[in-house]
Amino acid sequence: MTQRVVITGGAAGIGRRLAERFATTGARVAICDADAEAVAAAVTSNPDWIAETPDVTDESAMGAFLNSVESQWGGVDVVCANAGTGGPAGLIEELDYSDWQACLSVNVHGAFLTCRWAARIMRAQGAGLILLTSSTAGLFGYPYRSPYAAAKWAIVGLTKTLAMELGPAGVRVNAIAPGAVEGDRMERVLTNEARATGKSIEALRAEYVRATSLRSWVSANDIADTALFLASPAARKISGQVLTVDGHTETLAPC
Secondary structure, eight states: OOOOOEEEEEESHHHHHHHHHHTTTTOEEEEEEOOOHHHHHHHHHHHHHEOHHHOOHHHHHHHHHEEEEHHHHOOOSEEEOOOOOOOOOGGGGGGOHHHHHHHHHHIIHHHHHHHHHHHHHHHHHEEEEEEEEOGGGGGGGTOOOHHHHHHHHHHHHHHHHHHHHHGTTEEEEEEEEEBBBHHHHHHHHHHHHHHHHHHOOHHHHHHHHHHHOOOOOOOHHHHHHHHHHHHGGGTOOOOEEEEEEEEOOOOOOOO
16 A cells, blocks of 8 residues: 655655655655755655645644645555754753743644644544654753753653554554764754853764764664654554664763
8 A cells, every 4th residue: 555654844854764765665755844945855856745844833834734735645644743953952041931932842833733633634544653753852861952852752742642542543653762863963963062061072972972872873764764664564553652763872961
């Protein structure tokens, strides 16, 4: 069966890799992303994709995008609530409330709007997978990154709750918790953390490596491998779970 897959934050990083890998299985793909240039590049490379640029925190804009997908496809099989932002870095007494709100809004409110739409359709279908992107920051305390940690813990709670609400209807809900993922986004995180802590980027990079049992970062392909497994018949009994793909994080506190 050809899967119909929606991915928020799907034009770059983990989201783009998810979209590309699902497409290789023959899936129909729809993405949204706030980065118009990245969306344009994705469409140029993949003209069959549905791709738009709504703000995931804007109820009206997201509704228009998601309802358009529904009208074209008639349903959906996999929804990846992946859109997120790393938020500010700093001690909590140094953070601006607006930055806190922005981080929670993209990571949590965007997931809510996406999952609410997916739940309605999948409950009626009696099948489907909702896959949320959390983080190892949703499992540990994370000094200097309190907004991000709070948001990603919220994603875990949302995952567990939706699995309970939708399970009787045959809908599965899981989360993937990546560790430090190679790529531009993590480089921006390191830059912000270096500014907040006074440490060098090289020192911070080494701390992240030492904090994992496998002494390594992960790649977007590692995340995509897990997503494709969860969307396969082999994972048909897996729901309400948070699967870490991180080389086994031991701590997010400074080493």
